[in-house]
Amino acid sequence: MTDTKITLPESEIPTHFYNIAADLPTPLAPPLHPATREVVGPDALAPLFPSGLIAQEMASDRWIEIPDQVREIYRLYRPSPVFRARAFEEALDTPARIYYKSEHVSPVGSHKLNTAIMQAWMNKQEGVKRLATETGAGQWGSALACASKLVGLECMVYMVRVSYDQKPYRRVMMKTYGADVVASPSTLTEAGRSALAANPDSPGSLGLAISEAVEDAAGRDDTKYALGSVLNHVLLHQTIIGQEARKQMELAGDYPDILIGCHGGGSNFAGLVFPFLADKVSGARKNLRAIAVEPRSCPSLTAGKREYDFGDAVGLTPLLMMHTLGHTFMPAPVHAGGLRYHGSAPLVSHVLDAGLIEAEAYDQAEVFASAVAFARSEGTIPAPESAHAIHATVRHALAAREAGTSPVILFNLSGHGIFDLAAYDSFLSGRINGK
Numbered sequence: 001m002t003d004t005k006i007t008l009p010e011s012e013i014p015t016h017f018y019n020i021a022a023d024l025p026t027p028l029a030p031p032l033h034p035a036t037r038e039v040v041g042p043d044a045l046a047p048l049f050p051s052g053l054i055a056q057e058m059a060s061d062r063w064i065e066i067p068d069q070v071r072e073i074y075r076l077y078r079p080s081p082v083f084r085a086r087a088f089e090e091a092l093d094t095p096a097r098i099y100y101k102s103e104h105v106s107p108v109g110s111h112k113l114n115t116a117i118m119q120a121w122m123n124k125q126e127g128v129k130r131l132a133t134e135t136g137a138g139q140w141g142s143a144l145a146c147a148s149k150l151v152g153l154e155c156m157v158y159m160v161r162v163s164y165d166q167k168p169y170r171r172v173m174m175k176t177y178g179a180d181v182v183a184s185p186s187t188l189t190e191a192g193r194s195a196l197a198a199n200p201d202s203p204g205s206l207g208l209a210i211s212e213a214v215e216d217a218a219g220r221d222d223t224k225y226a227l228g229s230v231l232n233h234v235l236l237h238q239t240i241i242g243q244e245a246r247k248q249m250e251l252a253g254d255y256p257d258i259l260i261g262c263h264g265g266g267s268n269f270a271g272l273v274f275p276f277l278a279d280k281v282s283g284a285r286k287n288l289r290a291i292a293v294e295p296r297s298c299p300s301l302t303a304g305k306r307e308y309d310f311g312d313a314v315g316l317t318p319l320l321m322m323h324t325l326g327h328t329f330m331p332a333p334v335h336a337g338g339l340r341y342h343g344s345a346p347l348v349s350h351v352l353d354a355g356l357i358e359a360e361a362y363d364q365a366e367v368f369a370s371a372v373a374f375a376r377s378e379g380t381i382p383a384p385e386s387a388h389a390i391h392a393t394v395r396h397a398l399a400a401r402e403a404g405t406s407p408v409i410l411f412n413l414s415g416h417g418i419f420d421l422a423a424y425d426s427f428l429s430g431r432i433n434g435k
């Protein structure tokens, strides 16, 4: 019997990020200036991002070296284990072999720290003193707060007002790492002040918090902005997940037939899938399936249109070519806050249109039922976001039993749900049904 927990030594932390742009069958459509609709060049992004990250955003090389000092910090929690979910297979009574990559083992409890560390380090290298960002439920804010402290930067987080009030523990976590956290809308920016003037009790929104963080960064020489998903360089950083997983599956003596990840902006899905997708593009693994899973209440891949749209709700960012529900779309307040984004990463949208990946959408109640079943056999309580990947895994594992096949399924456990117990409380007491 192979190991349940498939680990790699620290020497196997990847030395390069994998850039799928080098292997795309057709080139990616570039971002456009919102007013002129001309292609956005590096200069337009310079007030917000350090030049090293802008270069990565536009890079076409297949492999991009990871600085030694960044790999040094990754040693805190990488390589992350892959688990064979034997107890879960037994509970489901499925002939499928189920594996999961465990990104919940990072100090902040999700994959977001992978890119936060690289982004903070690059900013520090270029003399930046302070980072500004937004956070909804708090996963990205806590990752950037942690990474900023690890490399020696100040961190300013604009946290959506409703989450600030209702999810105090992520806020305390950010403050423990030394970040400044304010409720958005705040009185610190023009965007915040005008929102408060219109409605002093405004609950805030992610779009508004982005506007505040961007305004903060653009208005100060010592400050840059950081984003936790969607952009090419963020997806690039997450490819260490799939590179490690490839080696771990080799150790297990299996190759995945089906890869599954939940999808908000696309970064954890791309991180797991892109390093395997190269095999599908080359024809070596023509039948490999990769499935992005989203909430039925925010179905950007399964119901959105692929067109140029703003990355934020207010319309400040460049136009991105992506699957989108429209930048004014306001998703229902489901518990998987990290999946409530109107669009999808341009790279993920591109590979979906190229027929290289698939997408599925599920309702919140069925997702939580699978999350609880997983916790009861594997021990880990998954983040409500990650639970979408688990539910899709359940569906495919049960379909395999019906069809008499035994596929190898690998899904990404993007985070744990220890800060989401209020959501589990709602489910367990019957207050989550339908969507």
Ligand SMILES: *Cc1c(COP(=O)(O)O)cnc(C)c1O
Pocket (backbone or CB within 6 Å): 110, 111, 112, 139, 140, 228, 229, 230, 262, 263, 264, 265, 266, 267, 268, 269, 338, 339, 383, 385, 386, 414, 415, 416
């Ligand atoms: C933010 C988040 C997501 C969604 O973001 P992606 O960029 O789509 O990965 C998924 N899972 C967890 C645990 C998150 O924190």
